[in-house]
Amino acid sequence: MTARMGRRTRFALLASVLLAATACRVEFGPPGAGKRGGSAGSGDGPPAGEVWIYTSLYRNVVDDLDRLIRERLPGVVPQWFVAGSEKVAARLDGELSAGGSRADLLLTSDPFHYARLKTEGALLPYVPPGALRAPRELVDPDGAWFPARISTMVLVYNTKLLSREQAPRSFPELARDDLAGRVILGDPLASGTFFATVAFLERRYSWELFRTLRAHGLVATGGNSSVLDRVASGEFSAGACLLENVLGAKRKGSPVEFVIPGDGAILVPGPAAILRGGGNHATARAIADLLASPDGAAAIVRGDMHAPDPAVPPPDGAPPLADFYSQAPRWSGELLAEVGVRSTEIRTTWNDVVQR
Amino acid sequence: MSRLSRALPATVLAAIALGLALFAAVPLAVVVGRALGLPGHLAPFRWIGVLREPDRLRALASTLEIALGTTVLAVGIGVPLALALVRLALPGARAWSGLLSLPAAVPPYLWGIAWIDLANPRTGLLNQAAAAIGATRPVLDIYGLGGIVWVLGLSFYPLVMLPVAAALERMDASLEESARLAGASPARAMAQITLPLIAPSIASSAVLVLLLAASAYGVPYLIGTGGTTHVTVLTTAIVNLINVGDPASLADAMALALCLLLVSLAAGGIGSLAARGERRRAVVTGKGQRPRPVRLGSLARAVVVCAVVVVATVAIVLPAGTLLTVSMIRSWGAGLGPANWSGINYARVLMTNHETLPAIARSAWLGVVAASLATACGAVLAYARRRRPGVATKLLEWLANAPYAVPGTVLAMGLLLAFSREVRLVVLDRLTLVLDLFAGSAALLVAYVVKYLSFGVRTSASALAQLDSSLEEAARVSGAGQARAALDVVMPLLAPALGATWLLVFLPVLSEITMSVLLVGPGTSVIGTVLFELQSYADPPAAAVLATILVAATLVGQALLHAIRKRGPRLAT
Numbered sequence: 001m002t003a004r005m006g007r008r009t010r011f012a013l014l015a016s017v018l019l020a021a022t023a024c025r026v027e028f029g030p031p032g033a034g035k036r037g038g039s040a041g042s043g044d045g046p047p048a049g050e051v052w053i054y055t056s057l058y059r060n061v062v063d064d065l066d067r068l069i070r071e072r073l074p075g076v077v078p079q080w081f082v083a084g085s086e087k088v089a090a091r092l093d094g095e096l097s098a099g100g101s102r103a104d105l106l107l108t109s110d111p112f113h114y115a116r117l118k119t120e121g122a123l124l125p126y127v128p129p130g131a132l133r134a135p136r137e138l139v140d141p142d143g144a145w146f147p148a149r150i151s152t153m154v155l156v157y158n159t160k161l162l163s164r165e166q167a168p169r170s171f172p173e174l175a176r177d178d179l180a181g182r183v184i185l186g187d188p189l190a191s192g193t194f195f196a197t198v199a200f201l202e203r204r205y206s207w208e209l210f211r212t213l214r215a216h217g218l219v220a221t222g223g224n225s226s227v228l229d230r231v232a233s234g235e236f237s238a239g240a241c242l243l244e245n246v247l248g249a250k251r252k253g254s255p256v257e258f259v260i261p262g263d264g265a266i267l268v269p270g271p272a273a274i275l276r277g278g279g280n281h282a283t284a285r286a287i288a289d290l291l292a293s294p295d296g297a298a299a300i301v302r303g304d305m306h307a308p309d310p311a312v313p314p315p316d317g318a319p320p321l322a323d324f325y326s327q328a329p330r331w332s333g334e335l336l337a338e339v340g341v342r343s344t345e346i347r348t349t350w351n352d353v354v355q356r
Numbered sequence: 357m358s359r360l361s362r363a364l365p366a367t368v369l370a371a372i373a374l375g376l377a378l379f380a381a382v383p384l385a386v387v388v389g390r391a392l393g394l395p396g397h398l399a400p401f402r403w404i405g406v407l408r409e410p411d412r413l414r415a416l417a418s419t420l421e422i423a424l425g426t427t428v429l430a431v432g433i434g435v436p437l438a439l440a441l442v443r444l445a446l447p448g449a450r451a452w453s454g455l456l457s458l459p460a461a462v463p464p465y466l467w468g469i470a471w472i473d474l475a476n477p478r479t480g481l482l483n484q485a486a487a488a489i490g491a492t493r494p495v496l497d498i499y500g501l502g503g504i505v506w507v508l509g510l511s512f513y514p515l516v517m518l519p520v521a522a523a524l525e526r527m528d529a530s531l532e533e534s535a536r537l538a539g540a541s542p543a544r545a546m547a548q549i550t551l552p553l554i555a556p557s558i559a560s561s562a563v564l565v566l567l568l569a570a571s572a573y574g575v576p577y578l579i580g581t582g583g584t585t586h587v588t589v590l591t592t593a594i595v596n597l598i599n600v601g602d603p604a605s606l607a608d609a610m611a612l613a614l615c616l617l618l619v620s621l622a623a624g625g626i627g628s629l630a631a632r633g634e635r636r637r638a639v640v641t642g643k644g645q646r647p648r649p650v651r652l653g654s655l656a657r658a659v660v661v662c663a664v665v666v667v668a669t670v671a672i673v674l675p676a677g678t679l680l681t682v683s684m685i686r687s688w689g690a691g692l693g694p695a696n697w698s699g700i701n702y703a704r705v706l707m708t709n710h711e712t713l714p715a716i717a718r719s720a721w722l723g724v725v726a727a728s729l730a731t732a733c734g735a736v737l738a739y740a741r742r743r744r745p746g747v748a749t750k751l752l753e754w755l756a757n758a759p760y761a762v763p764g765t766v767l768a769m770g771l772l773l774a775f776s777r778e779v780r781l782v783v784l785d786r787l788t789l790v791l792d793l794f795a796g797s798a799a800l801l802v803a804y805v806v807k808y809l810s811f812g813v814r815t816s817a818s819a820l821a822q823l824d825s826s827l828e829e830a831a832r833v834s835g836a837g838q839a840r841a842a843l844d845v846v847m848p849l850l851a852p853a854l855g856a857t858w859l860l861v862f863l864p865v866l867s868e869i870t871m872s873v874l875l876v877g878p879g880t881s882v883i884g885t886v887l888f889e890l891q892s893y894a895d896p897p898a899a900a901v902l903a904t905i906l907v908a909a910t911l912v913g914q915a916l917l918h919a920i921r922k923r924g925p926r927l928a929t
């Protein structure tokens with residue numbers, strides 16, 4: 001009996017291992033042969049084959065760029081992972097800490113994440129010629145990333161509840177008494193653009209601004225669209241979110257309007273970078289070139305964002321970048337480094353000041 | 357009998373064990389490893405330190421309050437509904453049960469959005485209605501702990517209602533009838549005979565709800581941060597830490613996840629202890645038939661019908677009506693009236709966004725496969741655990757249940773950390789076996805099955821607890837092998853419970869968001885990721901369109917199932 005049981009168990013184990021093996025892909029010959037067409041290894045051949053792009057761009061912009069890439073770079077097969085900046089960062093960091101990511105190109109909107117990736121040595125320096133037309137401070141001095149788009153944090157208000165005159169004109173005005181309990185911001189713990197906003201505002205006005213806002217019943221939740229939706233619905237009268245969200249909602253007829261804050265709109269550059277660990281550098285470079293080209297810029301503008309090149313016309317309904325660029329707080333390597341170091345402290349203080 | 361069929365049960369069990377070891381144990385081990393500070397400097401007790409901060413302790417307390425509150429609410433609604441649907445001859449009971457299980461078809465956080473539209477203090481429709489009839493201040497405020505419990509409880513009661521209804525359907529009528537013959541009133545027979553008999557089902561589904569509420573993220577975030585009252589729970593604290601992104605925060609996040617896992621395991625343990633006391637009372641013995649429905653007096657009947665209608669109105673008609681209305685809004689914020697209605701959102705979501713239709717198809721097949729796998733594997737594990745109690749099956753049961761207690765984000769991170777690189781096994785220098793979870797939808801399927809296997813194990817276990825072993829023994833005595841006896845005798849008797857389980861896995865998988873956003877492969881969007889995109893980048897109407905489609909598809913699916921069941925032969929138990 002025991003002998004039979006043993007044989008049965010052995011058979012069962014073997015069968016289940018074989019069953020498990022059916023879940024695997026089977027390759028013959030040297031591992032990896034023919035997996036990535038055109039460029040094996042570090043990839044210095046002509047652009048071709050699969051290229052993995054991790055991005056937080058909106059779906060319509062991704063579709064636009066996908067079409068452009070396939071048209072201009074025949075033979076290149078872009079594979080997109082599309083999610084919010086924080087999700088992309090979580091996935092990429094997870095993969096990198098597990099030993100490697102298949103991402104070739106990163107296109108999100110959190111400059112601090114790029115700064116961290118750069119210090120970890122995960123980025124391959126490359127600046128496409130087209131990116132040299134962008135303001136110099138938006139390009140990494142070591143060329144680890146270049147800007148692919150510029151999002152703008154503006155003030156937003158509900159036109160049914162506030163007139164143009166009543167609308168807040170600067171970030172400190174959000175703490176006006178008549179707006180108490182009526183102001184909403186995004187959550188810097190959940191959204192990269194709001195983290196950047198809080199970091200800039202804290203440098204300029206210290207935590208006092210947020211203490212006052214909190215005393216006036218500030219609510220901070222979700223990301224840009226959550227702010228916009230709740231200002232549009234009238235649950236809140238005013239707040240701050242990205243210009244691109246306001247432009248899209250206005251076009252659909254929502255009762256919202258934006259104000260370029262008098263103390264300077266906060267520019268959030270959406271950097272692009274090539275990952276050192278990616279297997280298709282040549283193609284990643286070709287796509288970077290395409291992104292920084294006039295055609296790439298046009299796709300960005302169709303997505304209601306400003307192209308980094310000030311000469312490119314602004315999105316429909318938005319002022320040209322040059323109009324407010326000079327007042328906007330400046331990005332710099334030192335700023336990135338400082339905020340990067342203080343990132344945990346900023347988030348913890350935010351928690352103490354606002355979320356308690 | 358052939359050797360093959362004799363080895364079959366062991367083979368199936370071994371395959372499940374291997375799958376669990378790879379896809380449940382390894383990711384969980386990675387998470388625990390990070391929490392303990394591996395690799396590099398081992399700090400076995402560091403994870404306890406994360407609880408030292410008062411904020412985290414408060415988050416733990418809120419988590420427990422929400423989990424318990426939700427469980428009480430879900431059991432309080434689910435059990436009476438199941439009794440009303442199965443035991444009282446309500447008119448149109450099948451249609452009612454279809455309608456009442458709807459909340460499970462839509463991700464809780466969409467119900468949360470609907471409830472914010474209904475009951476936020478400033479523009480909530482119910483508050484506006486109250487103001488119209490003279491209320492001077494908002495009567496409802498969804499923001500806060502109570503609101504979270506309210507939305508989660510209303511979303512999760514079908515998880516109690518469905519298994520308890522299935523348990524009631526397979527009850528042996530003779531027990532209750534003997535009580536009645538012995539002179540007990542219907543109420544007494546109910547309290548002393550029926551309720552104790554369905555107790556294992558109530559206990560196991562209550563544990564499911566408890567764990568689900570403790571590991572919920574969307575609703576606690578939406579409602580806990582949306583108003584001036586802030587509620588932080590463990591899951592929102594964990595995701596905040598993951599978002600911070602530096603290694604120390606990530607380790608803290610994993611440590612909090614470990615706390616949540618321990619809390620949940622304790623809850624699960626208490627639940628199974630509670631169910632154990634009832635285990636000796638077998639309900640299905642092979643004798644007897646389905647219990648006769650209780651006939652009610654006309655007044656009592658009217659009261660029950662009213663109560664069911666009220667629940668259906670509050671839990672389904674109000675929020676689903678809100679979602680339907682929102683889905684038709686042309687300009688968000690420009691009023692909810694018909695002047696602002698149009699079909700453009702439907703056209704935009706279904707036609708212009710060419711991801712949507714393939715995503716629906718992909719979610720549907722992933723849901724079917726995941727639900728079938730989780731139900732089948734769960735039934736096998738529960739059966740093995742019951743017939744061969746021992747350390748090995750206990751461990752397997754634990755492994756099957758543990759991932760459910762972990763927040764989706766953490767489980768997804770575990771899978772990412774463990775399998776984001778291909779696992780290669782080279783055989784004979786030429787042949788390479790490559791396990792590449794992230795090439796297509798495999799990672800999603802694995803995550804869904806691992807996460808929801810617990811449904812399969814728990815509902816099957818509680819259903820098996822009701823079966824008398826004499827039935828199977830009779831089959832064995834008549835010469836059937838173990839596999840044959842299980843397939844021919846046990847499985848048909850389990851069928852209602854398995855059907856309920858299948859549905860319980862299929863519905864949440866269909867629209868799963870948390871894990872899908874992290875694990876989705878290139879070009880493999882699912883409903884959850886499309887919903888997430890619409891919710892984050894488009895406006896509420898766009899997301900409401902998908903929610904409405906989910907509700908409609910569930911109703912149509914249930915109508916179809918109903919029609920099939922009517923035509924097919926009825927299983928006599």
